Amino acid sequence: MDARIEVPEGGVLPADGVQPGDGGEEAAEVCIVGTGFAGMGAAIRLKQAGIGPVVLLEAAGDVGGTWRDNTYPGCACDIPSHLYSFSFAPKADWTRMYPPQAEIQDYMRDVARRFGLLPHIRFHAAVTACAYDAAAALWRVRCADGRRVAARFLILGLGGLSRPALPDIPGRGSFQGRAFHSQQWDHGYDLTGKRVAVIGTGASAIQFVPRIAPQVARLHLFQRTPPWIMPRPDRPIGPWERAVYRHVPGAAWLRRASIYWWQESLAVGFTLYPGLLRRSEQKAKDHIAAQIPDPELRRKVTPDFHIGCKRVLISDDYYPALTRPTVELVTDPVREITSTGIVTADGVERAVDCIVYGTGFRATDYLAPLRVVGPDGVDLNERWRDGAEAHLGTTVAGYPNLFLMTGPNTGLGHNSIVFMIEAQLNLVMDLLCRVRDSGARTVEPRAEVQRRFNEAVQERMRRTVWMSGCRSWYLDARGRNTTLWPGFTVEYWRRTRRAVPGDYLLDAPHPVPAVAADTTAVGGRADDAGRADRSESLIY
Ligand SMILES: Cc1cc2nc3c(=O)[nH]c(=O)nc-3n(C[C@H](O)[C@H](O)[C@H](O)COP(=O)(O)OP(=O)(O)OC[C@H]3O[C@@H](n4cnc5c(N)ncnc54)[C@H](O)[C@@H]3O)c2cc1C
Numbered sequence: 225m226d227a228r229i230e231v232p233e234g235g236v237l238p239a240d241g242v243q244p245g246d247g248g249e250e251a252a253e254v255c256i257v258g259t260g261f262a263g264m265g266a267a268i269r270l271k272q273a274g275i276g277p278v279v280l281l282e283a284a285g286d287v288g289g290t291w292r293d294n295t296y297p298g299c300a301c302d303i304p305s306h307l308y309s310f311s312f313a314p315k316a317d318w319t320r321m322y323p324p325q326a327e328i329q330d331y332m333r334d335v336a337r338r339f340g341l342l343p344h345i346r347f348h349a350a351v352t353a354c355a356y357d358a359a360a361a362l363w364r365v366r367c368a369d370g371r372r373v374a375a376r377f378l379i380l381g382l383g384g385l386s387r388p389a390l391p392d393i394p395g396r397g398s399f400q401g402r403a404f405h406s407q408q409w410d411h412g413y414d415l416t417g418k419r420v421a422v423i424g425t426g427a428s429a430i431q432f433v434p435r436i437a438p439q440v441a442r443l444h445l446f447q448r449t450p451p452w453i454m455p456r457p458d459r460p461i462g463p464w465e466r467a468v469y470r471h472v473p474g475a476a477w478l479r480r481a482s483i484y485w486w487q488e489s490l491a492v493g494f495t496l497y498p499g500l501l502r503r504s505e506q507k508a509k510d511h512i513a514a515q516i517p518d519p520e521l522r523r524k525v526t527p528d529f530h531i532g533c534k535r536v537l538i539s540d541d542y543y544p545a546l547t548r549p550t551v552e553l554v555t556d557p558v559r560e561i562t563s564t565g566i567v568t569a570d571g572v573e574r575a576v577d578c579i580v581y582g583t584g585f586r587a588t589d590y591l592a593p594l595r596v597v598g599p600d601g602v603d604l605n606e607r608w609r610d611g612a613e614a615h616l617g618t619t620v621a622g623y624p625n626l627f628l629m630t631g632p633n634t635g636l637g638h639n640s641i642v643f644m645i646e647a648q649l650n651l652v653m654d655l656l657c658r659v660r661d662s663g664a665r666t667v668e669p670r671a672e673v674q675r676r677f678n679e680a681v682q683e684r685m686r687r688t689v690w691m692s693g694c695r696s697w698y699l700d701a702r703g704r705n706t707t708l709w710p711g712f713t714v715e716y717w718r719r720t721r722r723a724v725p726g727d728y729l730l731d732a733p734h735p736v737p738a739v740a741a742d743t744t745a746v747g748g749r750a751d752d753a754g755r756a757d758r759s760e761s762l763i764y
Contacts, residue, residue: 248372250346252279254656255365255375257351257594259341260289262381262629262645264332265310268339269649275656279373280341281365283350287341288332289383291325296409296428297435299325302538305461306469306480307487307640310335316469316476322458322538346371351594354378356624358599358734361665363625376665377656381629382594384707385585391423395561403579406432417441418577421566423558425451427537429582433551434541436580443551444574446558446566450524452508452531456538487639488712505531515543524555535637587707588612588700590631598623599734612706613678615669615727616720618648619655624666624732627652633681634716635707643713651720658723664730673727684710 254270256263259282270278286292301308305318308328313335319327336342350368357364363378388405390396404410406428420440422429425447437443461469469476508531516522525543527534546553556568565575586592590612596604604623614620617634618627634644659667685705700706709716 249364250279250371250373252277252373252375254278254377254379255363255373256280256379256381257354257365258282258289258381258383258386258629259287259336259345260291260381260383260386261310261332261642262383262648263289263379264336264339264341264381265642265645265649266379266381266627266629266652267341267344268310268312268335269653270656271339271341273653273657275660278344279375280345281349281351281367281371281373282345282347285347286333287336287345288329289381290385291328291332293386293407294325294409294428295411296406296432298431299428300431301325301328302427303487303640304483306476307483308642310642311480311646313338314476314480317466318461319466320458320460322456346373353595353597354380355595355597356599356626356734361624377625377627379627379629379652380591380594380596382591384587384590384630384635387586387589388581389584389586390581391558391583393423393558393561398563399561399579400563401577401579403581405581405583407585413578415440415578419575420444421446421574421576421579422582423566423579424448424582424584426582426584427451427535428584430537430539430542432580432582434539434545437545437548437551441550442576443548444554444566444576445546445551446554446568447524448557449529449534450527451534451537452505452527453511453537453539453542454504454508455511456540458540484639484643488714490638501531504536508536512543516547518547521546521553524553532637587635590628596623596626598626611700611702611704613674615674615677616648616651616716617709618651618720619667619669619674619728621669621671621674622734624668624734625659626668627655632706633678634709636713637708639713644709644716647713647717647720650717651723654721654723655728659730662730666731667728668732669728670726681710 253276254266256266256278257280259280263280263282264287267278267280270276284292300320301323304321305315305323305327308323309315309331315331336345346367348369349371352366352368354363354365356362357374360374362374362376365373365375365378388407390405402410402413404413415436416439418440419442420436421444422433423446425445429445430451430453433443433445469479509526512522512525516525525546545551554568554574556570556572558566559569559571560567561579562573565573566579567573590608592605598604598607600622602622604620607620607622612632614628614631614633617631618629620626620628629645629648630641634648635641636644655667659665682704685708688705688710
C-alpha cells in the first residue's frame with residue numbers, strides 16, 4: 225500500500241522531495257508526463273497491472289490538468305457529469321447535470337489520493353526534452369530545472385488543450401492595461417466597473433461572458449466567427465437524486481450508459497443524416513430567436529456554416545448577456561491593439577482597461593515546445609511538420625516505447641474524452657504487457673501500418689461535417705483534421721481493446737546516433753551498443 229499525502233484544504237499539493245538539478249537521474253520503468261485525466265489514468269492502470277516503478281512529471285503544483293488551470297468564472301464541462309469520470313472510479317454524487325470546474329478538480333485530487341498516486345508525482349517538473357537512447361533502450365527525460373528521469377517507457381499525457389493560444393494581432397504587447405488569457409484568469413484583478421474587451425467567442429468565452437457582463441461598466445466582445453449554440457439542459461442534482469445514484473445498485477451506471485449512447489447518437493445523426501443536421505440548425509436558430517429580440521444582433525450571432533463543423537456549444541445565458549445595454553458585440557475584424565485599447569478595421573478605437581483573451585488553445589501543436597527525439601536523432605515535432613500522424617493516435621513508427629495520450633485524431637466533438645483516454649489505455653497496457661511477457665525491450669508500430677491507418681482516417685474525414693468548409697481549431701495549417709476521431713467512439717474502443725497481430729514490431733533495429741547527447745541535451749549512456757544490431761521481429 226502506498227503512503228498517501230494529504231492535500232491541504234483548497235490548496236496546492238505539497239512539493240515532492242526531489243531537489244531541482246541535484247545531478248541525479250531518477251530511474252523508472254515508466255515515465256508519465258502530465259497529471260490530467262490521461263496521465264493519472266495511465267498511472268492507475270500501471271499500478272493495477274503491477275508495472276513499475278512509475279514516475280509522473282507535472283509542470284504545475286497540483287494534479288487536474290485542464291480543471292486545475294481553467295478557473296475562469298463559469299468554467300464547467302459541456303459533457304453531462306455522470307460521463308465525466310473514470311469508469312473505474314465513478315462519481316455518483318455530482319451536484320449538477322453539467323459539472324462545474326471546481327467539482328471536477330476536487331474529483332481529480334480525490335482520485336490521486338485514493339489510488340496512491342501522489343508519492344509518484346514530481347510537481348513543478350516541466351519537461352523540456354525527451355530523447356531515446358538506443359544503446360541503453362531508455363527514454364532520457366529532462367526538466368527545465370535540470371531534474372532528469374531515465375525510463376524504459378514514456379507516456380505523454382500533455383493534454384490537447386493545455387497550451388493557450390494568443391492571437392497574432394499587431395501591437396498586442398503595447399497594451400498598458402491588464403491583459404490575460406482565460407486559462408490564466410487573474411482573480412486578483414477586480415473587473416467591477418472596468419471597461420473590458422473580450423477577444424474570442426469560443427467555448428470558454430461563452431461561459432465567462434455571462435458571469436462578468438453584470439459586473440463590468442462596459443464589455444466589448446470581439447467576434448470573428450459566431451459559434452452554433454444549443455440550449456444547456458443543466459439543473460442541480462438534489463440530495464434525493466444523488467442518494468439514488470449513490471445507493472441504488474446500477475443507477476449511476478444506467479445513467480452513465482444512457483448519456484453515453486445519447487451523446488454517441490448525436491455523432492451518428494450529424495454524420496449520417498443531413499435531415500437531422502437541418503433540424504438541429506433550426507433548433508439552434510429558434511434558441512437565438514427566443515433569447516435575442518433584436519434582429520441585427522440575431523443576424524450577427526447566426527453562423528454561416530453547417531452546425532457541427534466547429535464544436536457545438538451549449539448555453540442558456542450567453543445570448544441574454546449580449547442583450548445587456550452595457551455589452552457590445554463587435555464583428556468588425558480587429559486591426560490592432562494600442563496602448564489604450566482595440567482598433568477595428570473600420571478605424572474605430574475602443575478604449576479599455578482590460579483585455580481578456582478567450583482565444584482557445586494550440587490544439588494542433590501536440591508536443592511543442594517539448595522536444596521528443598527518436599533514436600535517429602529526429603525531433604517528432606520536425607517529423608510532424610506537415611501534419612501529426614500516429615497509429616491509432618497512440619504509437620509512432622520510429623519512436624520505440626513511446627505512447628501519446630490523446631494523440632492525433634483521438635479528439636472528440638461530441639462525447640467525453642475520458643472514454644477515449646480509457647480506450648487508449650487498453651491499447652497501451654496490452655502493448656506493455658506483451659513486451660514484458662515476450663522478453664523484448666521495445667515496441668513500435670510498423671510504418672506501413674501507420675501510413676495506411678492515417679490515409680484511411682483522412683479519407684473518412686473528407687465525408688464528415690467537420691470538413692464542410694468552416695475554419696476551426698480542429699484543422700492544422702494544411703487544412704487537414706488531425707484532431708478528431710472520424711468515427712464512433714465505440715469503434716475506437718473496439719480497435720484499441722487489443723493490439724492487432726502484425727501491426728507492431730518488437731525490437732526494431734535502430735541506429736545509435738553518434739551525438740545523441742548533443743542533439744537533445746538529455747544526456748546519454750552507451751552501455752549496450754550491440755543492441756542496435758538486433759533484427760526486427762513481429763510482436764506475434
Ligand atoms: C475550458 C475547457 C473545457 C473543456 N470541456 C470539455 C468537455 O466538456 N468535455 C470533454 O470531453 N473535454 C473537455 N475539455 C477537454 C479537456 O482538456 C479534456 O476533457 C481532459 O481534461 C484532458 O485531459 P488530459 O490529461 O489529456 O490533458 P490535461 O488535462 O490538459 O492535462 C495535461 C497535463 O500535462 C501537464 N503538462 C503539459 N506539458 C507538460 C510538460 N512539458 N511537462 C510537464 N507537464 C506538462 C499540464 O500541466 C497538465 O497538468 C475541455 C477543455 C478546456 C480547456
